Amino acid sequence: MNLLVKELIQPLLNFNLNELEDYEMKYWAIYADIFDTLKKDPNKIYNILKNKLTGEHLKALEYFYNEYFLRPEKLMENCGCMHTQQPINFRSALASLTKYMIDQGYNITPLPKVKIINNDIENADNILGKTAYYDPSSCSITLYTLNRHPKDVLRSYSHEMIHRIQDNEERLNNVNTTNTNKDSNLQDLEKEAYLNGNMIFRNWEDSIKNK
């Protein structure tokens, strides 16, 4: 890609960079039931719940109420159905998939931070470039999204979430290579991530399509 084209499209690529705030993701993935309760009668239920809830539950209540019910246009925009209907954008799909994993009992909390890189042109041009990785030291998942179908990125996320589980179970400690041909332990960890990551993704997809 020539330099001029790069300069022209760069601002577009940066748009929506890191659109996903970790706290929002957490609230949608873990406390979506609070949103559902609020939906029934927002003001009344907010006033009751704010005196009953504490800690993270209270924070989630404040978030949902302030973000969606004080601003009805946002409710319309997001259609308020991040977890109950077909997701309308990448961000709601990510939250929905995460919630599904938690509901299925996957050991993924505390949730990893999600970093979205959508402007790495060189990496996107490289046939064997990076697609995603889990970093145990910062408990984060990095997703490279440029030129990829969102569904493919979600599948990567699902794969990395299996590594998150392996980390929670302290099974990533003895890995000191990224070459699966050199380390049978890594080979097994990857097998598990490919199989379980793909299957949970497919199960989530089917659960939404057949709602």
Ligand SMILES: [Zn+2]
């Ligand atoms: Zn992997």
